[in-house]
Amino acid sequence: MRTAIGVDLGGSHVTAGVIGEDGSIQAQHELDLEDLSFSTVTEALVSVIGKALGGGKAVAIGIGSPGNIEPNTGVVLYSPNFGWENAPLGPSLSQRFDVPVFVGNDARCATLGEYTFGTGVGTKNFVLLTLGTGIGGGIVADGDLILGNRFGAGEIGHHQIRPTDGFICGCGKIGCFEAQSSGTGLIRHAFAVAPSFPRSKLLDLPRDDLGSKKIRKAAQAGDQHALAAWKNYASDLALGLANIIAFVNPQRIALGGGVSSAGEFMLEAVRARVDDLTTMVPKGTTELVIAKLGNDAGQVGAATMAFRRGLTTLQ
Numbered sequence: 001m002r003t004a005i006g007v008d009l010g011g012s013h014v015t016a017g018v019i020g021e022d023g024s025i026q027a028q029h030e031l032d033l034e035d036l037s038f039s040t041v042t043e044a045l046v047s048v049i050g051k052a053l054g055g056g057k058a059v060a061i062g063i064g065s066p067g068n069i070e071p072n073t074g075v076v077l078y079s080p081n082f083g084w085e086n087a088p089l090g091p092s093l094s095q096r097f098d099v100p101v102f103v104g105n106d107a108r109c110a111t112l113g114e115y116t117f118g119t120g121v122g123t124k125n126f127v128l129l130t131l132g133t134g135i136g137g138g139i140v141a142d143g144d145l146i147l148g149n150r151f152g153a154g155e156i157g158h159h160q161i162r163p164t165d166g167f168i169c170g171c172g173k174i175g176c177f178e179a180q181s182s183g184t185g186l187i188r189h190a191f192a193v194a195p196s197f198p199r200s201k202l203l204d205l206p207r208d209d210l211g212s213k214k215i216r217k218a219a220q221a222g223d224q225h226a227l228a229a230w231k232n233y234a235s236d237l238a239l240g241l242a243n244i245i246a247f248v249n250p251q252r253i254a255l256g257g258g259v260s261s262a263g264e265f266m267l268e269a270v271r272a273r274v275d276d277l278t279t280m281v282p283k284g285t286t287e288l289v290i291a292k293l294g295n296d297a298g299q300v301g302a303a304t305m306a307f308r309r310g311l312t313t314l315q
Contacts, residue, residue: 005052006113006303007045007063008106008295011036011081014044016052017296019303023117025296027052036082042092049097060100062306064109064298065089068152071311074103077151080170104311106298108154110256111138112145112311113301118292119254127250128291129156130257131237134170135178139248145312157182161239177243180236183212183259189236190215190229200225216262234269241270242277245286256291263290 003026006019011033018027029051031044049061067079074090076082090103104112111120111128120126126140135157139146146153157178158171166175167188179185187210194203202218202225203210218226241253260266267288275283293300305311 002307003056003058004303004306005049005058005061006109006299006301006306007049007061008109008298008302009041009045009063009065010106011066014041014048015299016045016048017299017303018052018056018058019300021307023113023300023304025299027054028299038082038084038087038089041082042089045093046096049093053097058099058306060102060306060309061093061097062109062302062304063089063093063101063103064106064302064305065103066106068150069103069105070151071102071104071147074101076103100306100309102302102305102310104302104305105138105151105154107136108138108145108147108311109301109305110136110293110297111140111154111301112304113297113299114254114256114291114293115140115145116304117300118297119252119289123251125248125250125252127156127244127248127253128297129241129244129253129255130291130297131181131255131259132183132257134184135182136257139250141248147312156240156244159240159243161236161243177236177240181233181240183257185236186212186215186229186233186259189233190226193225193228193232196228197225202226212259213261216259216265220262220265230269234266235273237266238270238273239277241274241288245274245278246280249281250286252287252289254289254291256294256297260290266290 001020007016013032015030031048066081068077076087094101114128124143130136137156138154162175167179169176169179219230
């Protein structure tokens with residue numbers, strides 16, 4: 001079986017996997033990142049890709065990177081996570097390896113992976129949402145991943161759902177879907193309702209040590225403070241999901257990322273509200289599911305991009 005190298009580049013670490021054409025992960029190598037300068041990250045990529053290759057053969061290398069990326073050249077036009085502009089990631093790595101190198105947005109790569117080998121199998125119109133520190137995602141329409149006019153399609157996290165009374169988003173707008181419904185959003189909801197629960201110990205940890213997982217688990221255990229935060233969080237998540245249904249009318253929406261580990265507890269919290277807010281297509285015709293590939297979706301999708309020589313057949 002042919003293999004490709006799929007790389008998932010994140011803000012704290014980079015993972016490279018040896019991926020078969022059937023989406024199987026045959027080996028993985030990971031490296032932590034501290035310095036996010038372009039030269040340092042490039043050298044880290046060279047190192048982790050070299051370990052993944054290990055003297056073996058791969059048909060191509062695919063890299064999923066944060067930011068707005070010109071897929072035909074592999075240049076990162078803008079990446080706020082890394083502070084890069086017009087960074088020649090693809091060309092720099094192509095000089096270091098004797099196989100083709102392809103670069104795409106990390107969330108779009110994850111969408112391609114989940115669509116090809118996960119919960120998107122059997123659909124033509126599909127959306128992936130990754131609910132982590134932020135919200136990433138991608139949209140598949142009529143079997144092809146949408147890139148958009150300037151390669152920015154799929155930035156689902158930055159449509160506003162509470163523009164007058166929401167939390168301030170990292171992008172600078174108020175009430176973005178990401179600000180309200182990411183893992184960070186759940187923590188913010190917990191702080192927002194805290195005055196109503198003066199005896200609650202839920203937020204006793206230093207804020208930097210507090211994760212959404214603690215709040216979600218407390219809600220599942222019946223903690224009233226956590227349940228109030230979860231209710232508001234789920235309401236905002238349902239509002240964003242209903243908007244996505246109105247925008248693109250997908251057959252299936254898969255929820256991935258850390259918060260989605262809540263599984264059926266999350267789906268039960270949003271399904272009825274999504275149906276209430278769905279008006280222009282028949283209610284209940286969009287399936288809400290938990291993504292299958294988890295944290296491996298980015299690597300698998302990046303390798304799939306490498307096999308296909310691009311994120312989409314339309315580029």
